[in-house]
Amino acid sequence: MNFFVHESSYVDEGVEIGSDTKIWHFSHIQKGARIGEKCSIGQNVNISNNVQIGNGVKVQNNVSIYEGVELEDYVFCGPSMVFTNDLTPRSKYPKGTEGYKKTLVKYGASIGANATIVCGNSIGRWAMIASGAVVTKDVPDHALMAGVPAKQKGWVCECGHVLKEQLKCSECEREYNLSNDTLIESV
Template identity: 70%
Template structure:
């Protein structure tokens, strides 16, 4: 095997796991899941049926990624992040997977510990969700969101640092705000 699965974890049949990926203690990867290369799944992580996870994704302990959620390359999920896939669940009246609301976490986004992502949203590229935030609407690229419900409180660089009022980062990257959206300026 070109990946590592801890002996206490379960990987169902029909799963694809990329080279260099590590699945740690007491985790479960369910049928149809696709996990890319060089990912790390911490202790007690559940990857539900048909979930797609890109390359270099880090999922910390106690996270369940439910069907309908997609994590692109370089996404980070802090400990105990909560994803949902049904806006109005009923135990007595289950709707089934065809009614799950899709959630997409785009390239490079980071979600802090204990944040809740209500389904049907897109978390933009390189955005940063603060610990404990509750995301109820889509998040733009490079946006910094915090609170309950979460609101935008600033902008962040690809490196994770908060941008100054001129949309410049201490790492040297520069950005431009246009019509409420932030764009990275090409490096010379």
């Protein structure tokens, strides 16, 4: 076994866990879930059936990743953030797997503490979702989203710093251009 699972956590049969991944206290990884290499799964995390998680993903404490959610490589999920997978849930009328809406969080995106991601949407590469935001629509690559419902407040560099009007990062000096509402790194 080349990964770590704390003794208080449960990992169902039929789960794949990549090397150097750590699963901390009181977590449950359900059947069919696939977790990549070098991930950190915090305390009290539930990863539902058939969820796919890429490499280098960090899931902080108290997050449930429901069936229908996919996290690409290097995604960050802040403490107590929320994913949904059913737009119109009813206890009396469960829809099951066929009724779940898909959610894709793309490479390098970060979701802040207590944010909510409504199902059926995609979060773009390197996007930054502010703490407490409620995402109700697709998020472009590099977008900074905040509020309820979340609205785009600007652009974010790959390194995580908010870009000024010149679209040059003051931290790492990457430069970007805006073309048809799409941020593209200058070469």
